[in-house]
Amino acid sequence: MNTQADFHTGADAALIEDLVMGNHILFNEKIVDAFGHLSVRHPNNPNHYLMSRHLAPGLVTAADVLTFDLDSNPVHDMGVRYYSERFIHGEIYKARPDVMAVVHCHASALIPFGSTRTGLRPIYHMSGFLGCGCAQFNIADTAGKTDMLIRDPSRAKSLAAALGDKSIVLMRGHGATVIGNAIRQVVYRSVYATMNAQLQLEAIRLGEPMYLDEEEAELAAQSNDKSLDRAWNLWKREAQS
Amino acid sequence: MNTQADFHTGADAALIEDLVMGNHILFNEKIVDAFGHLSVRHPNNPNHYLMSRHLAPGLVTAADVLTFDLDSNPVHDMGVRYYSERFIHGEIYKARPDVMAVVHCHASALIPFGSTRTGLRPIYHMSGFLGCGCAQFNIADTAGKTDMLIRDPSRAKSLAAALGDKSIVLMRGHGATVIGNAIRQVVYRSVYATMNAQLQLEAIRLGEPMYLDEEEAELAAQSNDKSLDRAWNLWKREAQS
Amino acid sequence: MNTQADFHTGADAALIEDLVMGNHILFNEKIVDAFGHLSVRHPNNPNHYLMSRHLAPGLVTAADVLTFDLDSNPVHDMGVRYYSERFIHGEIYKARPDVMAVVHCHASALIPFGSTRTGLRPIYHMSGFLGCGCAQFNIADTAGKTDMLIRDPSRAKSLAAALGDKSIVLMRGHGATVIGNAIRQVVYRSVYATMNAQLQLEAIRLGEPMYLDEEEAELAAQSNDKSLDRAWNLWKREAQS
Amino acid sequence: MNTQADFHTGADAALIEDLVMGNHILFNEKIVDAFGHLSVRHPNNPNHYLMSRHLAPGLVTAADVLTFDLDSNPVHDMGVRYYSERFIHGEIYKARPDVMAVVHCHASALIPFGSTRTGLRPIYHMSGFLGCGCAQFNIADTAGKTDMLIRDPSRAKSLAAALGDKSIVLMRGHGATVIGNAIRQVVYRSVYATMNAQLQLEAIRLGEPMYLDEEEAELAAQSNDKSLDRAWNLWKREAQS
Numbered sequence: 001m002n003t004q005a006d007f008h009t010g011a012d013a014a015l016i017e018d019l020v021m022g023n024h025i026l027f028n029e030k031i032v033d034a035f036g037h038l039s040v041r042h043p044n045n046p047n048h049y050l051m052s053r054h055l056a057p058g059l060v061t062a063a064d065v066l067t068f069d070l071d072s073n074p075v076h077d078m079g080v081r082y083y084s085e086r087f088i089h090g091e092i093y094k095a096r097p098d099v100m101a102v103v104h105c106h107a108s109a110l111i112p113f114g115s116t117r118t119g120l121r122p123i124y125h126m127s128g129f130l131g132c133g134c135a136q137f138n139i140a141d142t143a144g145k146t147d148m149l150i151r152d153p154s155r156a157k158s159l160a161a162a163l164g165d166k167s168i169v170l171m172r173g174h175g176a177t178v179i180g181n182a183i184r185q186v187v188y189r190s191v192y193a194t195m196n197a198q199l200q201l202e203a204i205r206l207g208e209p210m211y212l213d214e215e216e217a218e219l220a221a222q223s224n225d226k227s228l229d230r231a232w233n234l235w236k237r238e239a240q241s
Numbered sequence: 242m243n244t245q246a247d248f249h250t251g252a253d254a255a256l257i258e259d260l261v262m263g264n265h266i267l268f269n270e271k272i273v274d275a276f277g278h279l280s281v282r283h284p285n286n287p288n289h290y291l292m293s294r295h296l297a298p299g300l301v302t303a304a305d306v307l308t309f310d311l312d313s314n315p316v317h318d319m320g321v322r323y324y325s326e327r328f329i330h331g332e333i334y335k336a337r338p339d340v341m342a343v344v345h346c347h348a349s350a351l352i353p354f355g356s357t358r359t360g361l362r363p364i365y366h367m368s369g370f371l372g373c374g375c376a377q378f379n380i381a382d383t384a385g386k387t388d389m390l391i392r393d394p395s396r397a398k399s400l401a402a403a404l405g406d407k408s409i410v411l412m413r414g415h416g417a418t419v420i421g422n423a424i425r426q427v428v429y430r431s432v433y434a435t436m437n438a439q440l441q442l443e444a445i446r447l448g449e450p451m452y453l454d455e456e457e458a459e460l461a462a463q464s465n466d467k468s469l470d471r472a473w474n475l476w477k478r479e480a481q482s
Numbered sequence: 483m484n485t486q487a488d489f490h491t492g493a494d495a496a497l498i499e500d501l502v503m504g505n506h507i508l509f510n511e512k513i514v515d516a517f518g519h520l521s522v523r524h525p526n527n528p529n530h531y532l533m534s535r536h537l538a539p540g541l542v543t544a545a546d547v548l549t550f551d552l553d554s555n556p557v558h559d560m561g562v563r564y565y566s567e568r569f570i571h572g573e574i575y576k577a578r579p580d581v582m583a584v585v586h587c588h589a590s591a592l593i594p595f596g597s598t599r600t601g602l603r604p605i606y607h608m609s610g611f612l613g614c615g616c617a618q619f620n621i622a623d624t625a626g627k628t629d630m631l632i633r634d635p636s637r638a639k640s641l642a643a644a645l646g647d648k649s650i651v652l653m654r655g656h657g658a659t660v661i662g663n664a665i666r667q668v669v670y671r672s673v674y675a676t677m678n679a680q681l682q683l684e685a686i687r688l689g690e691p692m693y694l695d696e697e698e699a700e701l702a703a704q705s706n707d708k709s710l711d712r713a714w715n716l717w718k719r720e721a722q723s
Numbered sequence: 724m725n726t727q728a729d730f731h732t733g734a735d736a737a738l739i740e741d742l743v744m745g746n747h748i749l750f751n752e753k754i755v756d757a758f759g760h761l762s763v764r765h766p767n768n769p770n771h772y773l774m775s776r777h778l779a780p781g782l783v784t785a786a787d788v789l790t791f792d793l794d795s796n797p798v799h800d801m802g803v804r805y806y807s808e809r810f811i812h813g814e815i816y817k818a819r820p821d822v823m824a825v826v827h828c829h830a831s832a833l834i835p836f837g838s839t840r841t842g843l844r845p846i847y848h849m850s851g852f853l854g855c856g857c858a859q860f861n862i863a864d865t866a867g868k869t870d871m872l873i874r875d876p877s878r879a880k881s882l883a884a885a886l887g888d889k890s891i892v893l894m895r896g897h898g899a900t901v902i903g904n905a906i907r908q909v910v911y912r913s914v915y916a917t918m919n920a921q922l923q924l925e926a927i928r929l930g931e932p933m934y935l936d937e938e939e940a941e942l943a944a945q946s947n948d949k950s951l952d953r954a955w956n957l958w959k960r961e962a963q964s
Contacts, residue, residue: 033472038796113447116449116451140457147366148365172451211838233782234782274716291602347606352606390607414604416606590918597933629848630937630942655848656848
């Protein structure tokens with residue numbers, strides 16, 4: 001499978017390296033386990049995105065990265081298995097031209113919030129991006145009885161609609177999907193949305209938390225976006241050791 | 242002890258390798274500590290099963306694997322110590338012809354559910370196999386005052402009766418027993434039953450969770466069964482590193 | 483300091499090796515951090531015990547082990563610093579001729595129980611030794627305003643009196659002291675008392691746990707004592723890796 | 724950047740080595756993640772302090788350490804990026820001549836206490852330094868709508884005023900700042916303030932904890948200060964392995 005890189009139609013090696021590293025970081029930071037996935041929109045073609053074939057994120061290598069169109073069909077069918085929920089990525093890229101990277105995960109701390117439809121609220125500056133709110137999605141509302149998976153474009157369109165203009169959508173009985181303007185931002189958001197969930201759950205045991213208000217959260221999010229590399233460089237070192 | 246492999250009466254090396262790896266994965270994923278055990282029904286003889294001699298799962302090697310009959314007697318007595326609770330395995334294989342693999346464990350998150358007789362319910366798709374319900378067993382109901390251990394066929398028969406047609410039985414003041422149609426399925430179920438317990442405990446602090454309903458759970462379980470290797474391959478890599 | 487072994491007055495190398503390994507296991511299993519200590523009564527002289535000089539348990543080597551009398555004076559003063567709380571050990575060995583090994587620790591899960599005077603009760607068979615009850619000690623009751631440390635024989639006598647015939651005494655605002663009939667038993671009890679505390683704390687969030695009753699606990703404790711090596715051998719491998 | 728050591732104007736290599744190690748320990752003990760920082764007042768010039776350039780603490784090397792004046796300007800501008808919140812350090816050194824080292828962190832267990840304005844109280848002797856109380860700071864009280872960061876001297880002066888004569892100040896929606904009379908003391912305090920927060924949160928689920936009273940806490944703090952090296956030497960070994 002080591003010729004797949006030829007099919008990335010111009011995505012450079014550095015981007016693919018970041019995509020692979022992002023997968024490993026998400027695993028090492030316990031945002032994904034064997035399941036979940038990370039994609040990035042193709043830098044030269046907004047109608048394509050890059051993502052691994054069906055594989056645990058912790059095992060992804062550059063040779064596993066493929067290009068998909070926005071209907072989530074592989075541009076070159078390699079005859080391998082693909083993620084059954086890849087439609088999440090394609091439909092969000094269609095609905096949100098500003099989105100350049102997507103994470104789908106089952107991070108532990110997020111599940112209780114999605115299952116009880118409790119909103120995530122920014123408990124500290126690190127998760128300022130939550131200030132604009134957190135979307136909720138219940139697959140049963142639009143698709144009836146299912147296996148909970150976003151395994152076709154129709155379900156994915158409903159999910160993208162639920163996401164709206166937010167940065168994260170919690171999925172009842174399933175997990176969450178996070179979006180960003182780059183791999184490093186979406187990885188950062190995935191890590192700190194999960195951390196925020198843990199902290200929020202603990203804080204409410206002590207009393208009513210004083211969350212960041214909308215303006216504080218927005219200002220904090222802007223500041224954090226200037227330090228994404230500081231986190232990335234540490235996480236990279238940790239994922240490699 | 243390196244001649245025991247001769248006594249597996251036809252079980253091939255690949256199955257024994259999976260059994261050893263399953264032991265290591267269960268330890269590495271914190272489903273078992275020094276205690277607990279994993280068995281697999283003999284592929285060529287439904288009246289036999291394979292399991293380690295008395296040993297912490299994390300230390301099991303191929304040379305420690307022995308064949309037992311369904312009364313849980315070793316087919317060839319090696320003069321070594323056997324698990325005192327091996328009857329769990331034999332009696333479940335007798336009562337449930339569909340069961341091909343069994344895990345007995347004391348996973349931390351499961352204990353509070355068994356001790357309070359709180360049912361596990363599927364909080365996300367990963368644990369769809371819980372949708373059919375979760376059995377409860379109190380050894381005191383049938384055996385009176387004991388050391389809590391299933392150390393004879395009679396206690397094991399009661400446990401198998403309590404399990405019924407479920408995939409997991411919680412044992413008051415003791416642990417849990419999980420069944421599956423293969424090593425990879427029973428390991429998967431043990432990991433995600435434990436994860437479900439953690440998430441359910443957290444979720445109820447936020448409100449009443451919207452669990453998967455029976456149909457959703459059944460559909461999710463069917464989907465998960467198609468991706469067991471994705472998890473297994475990651476867990477294997479982790480257990481080996 | 484490599485001549486200290488000469489001063490163990492007959493304790494053989496295997497016992498000292500177990501004492502060193504016990505220190506490392508307690509650290510690796512998170513029962514002690516930089517603080518806490520483990521001692522063993524001298525096998526040939528019941529009026530002596532063996533323990534490290536003042537050092538984090540995780541760093542103890544055979545060369546650090548010294549012999550103390552039951553007034554907790556070093557038999558041969560090596561001119562090094564000793565644990566300020568060594569009197570815990572001496573006074574318990576005086577008061578309890580059946581005790582052959584002692585652990586003093588600040589294990590996280592035990593602190594909330596001591597600070598609220600909540601009793602530990604056996605939530606599963608692994609901690610059957612808790613069935614006879616758990617002693618509580620508040621240094622302020624007998625010593626008034628202190629730094630909480632058992633830094634003289636008088637405080638230690640009060641602690642030993644509080645321990646009575648139990649296997650563990652929780653110390654308000656401080657930690658716990660655990661006793662056993664051998665190094666392997668006291669290490670086992672320290673690990674599972676801590677685990678029991680974690681599980682009990684989680685269980686009461688679900689409802690009133692059905693604890694083991696006194697007879698069940700006693701029977702379970704007897705069974706567990708036959709499998710101490712199974713845990714020890716695993717913990718040893720983990721502490722060494 | 725390997726000529727920066729020339730600019731430390733007399734701080735010796737051992738102190739810089741401790742500063743680097745303190746950074747690594749704080750990361751390894753999970754007090755800081757990619758964010759947070761540690762400084763030490765210059766031993767020869769009380770109007771200077773030493774701290775890393777803008778970098779994750781876990782990645783800091785001796786070559787990254789720079790000297791700042793108490794207005795938090797680098798004494799020699801290296802043309803690199805500096806921590807945006809370095810003013811925390813300068814203003815505390817101005818306001819508190821007794822302070823020789825400062826940690827700013829976002830340790831998980833501390834966030835819920837700051838966000839609910841719940842005071843930390845010493846639950847065991849290890850955190851006796853909390854007996855004098857714990858300060859609270861809400862940036863909104865003095866600076867209005869912000870990104871929560873102490874990114875200018877004015878905000879830092881308010882923080883220093885809130886700290887007063889305490890050893891720790893919790894910062895709403897942000898983190899905490901801890902002070903000490905040396906690197907080893909401030910690292911010790913950061914670790915055990917965080918541990919105390921975890922234990923206090925667990926304890927209140929069981930009942931009203933019997934905290935150390937003021938006198939006990941003060942005596943305990945004095946005792947602990949004599950054993951800082953015992954913890955440091957262990958943490959150092961762990962951070963290096």
